Amino acid sequence: MDEPISVTAGGVHWLIRPDCQHLLGPDGLRLQEWLQAGQAQVVKHGPHRTVYRVALPGLDVHVKHYRLMDLRAWLRELLRPAKALAEYRRALAVAARQVPTFAPVAVGRKQDRLGASDSYLITRSLDGTSTLADYLEKELPALPAARQTQQRQQLAVELGRFLARLHVQGVIHDDLHAGNILVRQEPDDALWLYLIDLHAIRVGQPLGWRARVANLVLLNRYFSIRSSRADRMRFWHAYFRAAQPQAEPHRKRLLAQQLELQTWKSDLRFWRQRDGRALESNRYYQRVRSAVAVGHAVRDLDPATLAELLTNPDAPFARTEVKLLKDSRSSTVAELLIPVHGEPRAVIYKRFRITSWTDPFTALARPTAALRSWVMGHGFRERDLPTARPLLVLHRRRHGLLHEGYLLMEKVENAHDLHAFVQQLAGRPSAERSAILRQLVERTARLILELHRRHLAHRDLKATNLLVGPRLDLTFIDLVGVSRHGNLSERRKQHNLARLHVSFCQNPLLTRTEKLRFLRTYLQWGLFGKQGWKAWWRRIAALTQAKLERNRRSGRPIG
DSSP: OOEEEEEEEEEEEEEEEEGGGGEETTTTHHHHHHHHTTEEEEEEEOSSSSEEEEETEEEEEEEEOOOSHHHHHHHHHSSOOOOOHHHHHHHHHHHHHHHOOOEEEEEEOOOOTTSOOEEEEEEEEEEEEEEEIIIIIIIGGSSSSSHHHHHHHHHHHHHHHHHHHHHHHTEEEEOOTTTSSEEEEESSSSSEEOOOOOGEEEEEEEOOOHHHHHHHHHHHHHTTTTSOHHHHHHHHHHHHHHTTTOOOHHHHHHHHHHHHHHHHHHHHHHHHHHGGGGGGGGEEEEEEEOOSEEEEETTSSHEEEHHHHHHTTGGGGGOOEEEEEOOOOSEEEEEEEETTEEEEEEEEEEEEOOSSHHHHTTTSSSOOHHHHHHHHHHHEEEHHBBBBBEEEEEEEEEEEEEEEEEEEEETTOEEHHHHHHHGGGGGGHHHHHHHHHHHHHHHHHHHHHHHHTEEETTOOOGGGEEEOOTTSSSEEOOOEEEESSSSSSHHHHHHHHHHHHHHTTTTTOOOHHHHHHHEEETTHHHHHHHHTTTHHHHHHHHHHHHHHHHHHHHHHOOO
């Protein structure tokens, strides 16, 4: 590679490859010229950094523009190299250790007598690549089933080897996630991996096992809830063979267990920290306010819809075309159409009524039902639990107190609640009904197991709060009764299961065999054996009977 040369253009000092000087003009980087000509497009934008992709004849590059957005960033720049320069140096250091990454073309920094200023990094684009997350979530599912399996297994092996090479070479990425690894699939199905976003890179001596496991935890957080145990073990075997071929089998098993345990603890901390994001103003959410209401909304909600609801949150219920789904003392639920990306889309709009004069005062001490639904709706999605996406939460505000609440959420299309779906199976042929019921029972058990593994409980886990889609995919709705726990007790789990059992205790289609199949799947007999299942069975039966007695005394129907 030719040595970079030093050039000053447009008040920016550059280190640039000699064969790339045409990227600079008399006034500096020709970015505005490329934007006007349609040769450049914004890939990512934020207050601190904008990334452009520039396609020129014979040269395709990415341009990162780092900005100093506040006093803290300005002070940090006085003590450290500019971000672009730091990433430029790290890219050279990583490449020198034979780790695939982007090739830097140029780095520039505005000349400023105060010693801190904006900076630019230009790198060659890696053609035909996509992030690891996009590859797994968008490209891989589009392949035929057999090829999907082959590519998924191959990716696990290649990823294990790639991370082993990083760690053996003393490279550690402190922001190691699926968006910072690029994948390129060749015509012969070979896979190539590249490391990007090197601002969080450290280069030094080969890593010890404690440092390796801590770094792998960052990446495993993504895979622990999206990949099978078999694929994660396939990754681990490939990593170990590349990193330490002579390791003893028992050591490999212990480190694998340590990795999985630390990952899960990290996931639980990470999810809990992110739950508060839905109540802040950031790139995904915004605080909203009007003369009559306050609340929170997603950034991509149609502005006209947001303005209308802020002006009068009750307006949708007065529309003639609105489909009213529920109208009770405590809440009103309706289905309506709103524009999303220019197209009308069905949404669910729920009003939480004030049922007691104490409710506004209670809201001072704990989140309202609408606010809990908003936070947990986004929290479920962060935890990879299926639920309808909340779009907006509002509260009427009077004398500083929160009154009626309103929640707008996407509708789950072509779905029926679990109770209605099971009832519809009565008309199916016996063999078909048994096969569907068996699959549905196992999927429901696995879903509730995942809910509890994430230290979440749902005290109103009845059949009407689970929706079933055309492919037997399940979705949680009505999350008012969801709570987070540092340690979810067996008793609370059993209460959740008993509440669901109440919905089916009088249904002849759910035999004792199907109920045992549910409990067997939930308790994971295949991993942990049968010990203790009878105690669970008896406890759930007792809690079910107690719930039925309470409903009988109060006159409430069984939901």
